[in-house]
Amino acid sequence: MLTVTGLTLSRGERVLFRDLSLSLAAGEAVALTGANGAGKTSLLRALAGFLRPDAGTIAFADADPAEARRRHIHWLGHLDGLKGARRAREELTFQAAWLGADAAGIAAAVDVLAL
Known part of the structure; x- marks a missing residue:
């Protein structure tokens, strides 16, 4: 059994979700859906x-979290989060903004990387 109680998760300055609680019994399946950036993968990464x-x-249930993860959780990630259709500057701008950088920080990174 997996029990999540009052989970709050942020990436950078952005709160993805707050006070999430759920419980799954052994063998039970759940579908995790939502828009891009909603926190689906981040939730799975926290569970892992x-x-x-x-x-x-x-x-x-009845297990140390580290031991349970080692024995029962198998992580299979999806494709890279980088988008090949974006130019380097667009990708940097997106990733930096996602992590909470302001326009000055993004401009400084663009200058350093000569993009």
Whole structure:
């Protein structure tokens, strides 16, 4: 069993979700849907132990979380988050803004990288 209680997760300055709670029994399946940037992959990464939530708990029935992850969670990521159709400057601008950079920080990065 997986139990998530009061989970809050941010990326940069952006809060993806706040006070998320759910519980899944062994063998139960769930569909995780939402718009790009809603936090679906970030939630999965937190469940797998790759991201530390801002608040809340992730618990596995009768098991230490590290041991449960090692024995029962298998991570299979999707394609890279980088978009090949974007030019380098567009990709940098998108990624920097996603992480909370302001226009001055993005412009400085563009200058340093000579884009």
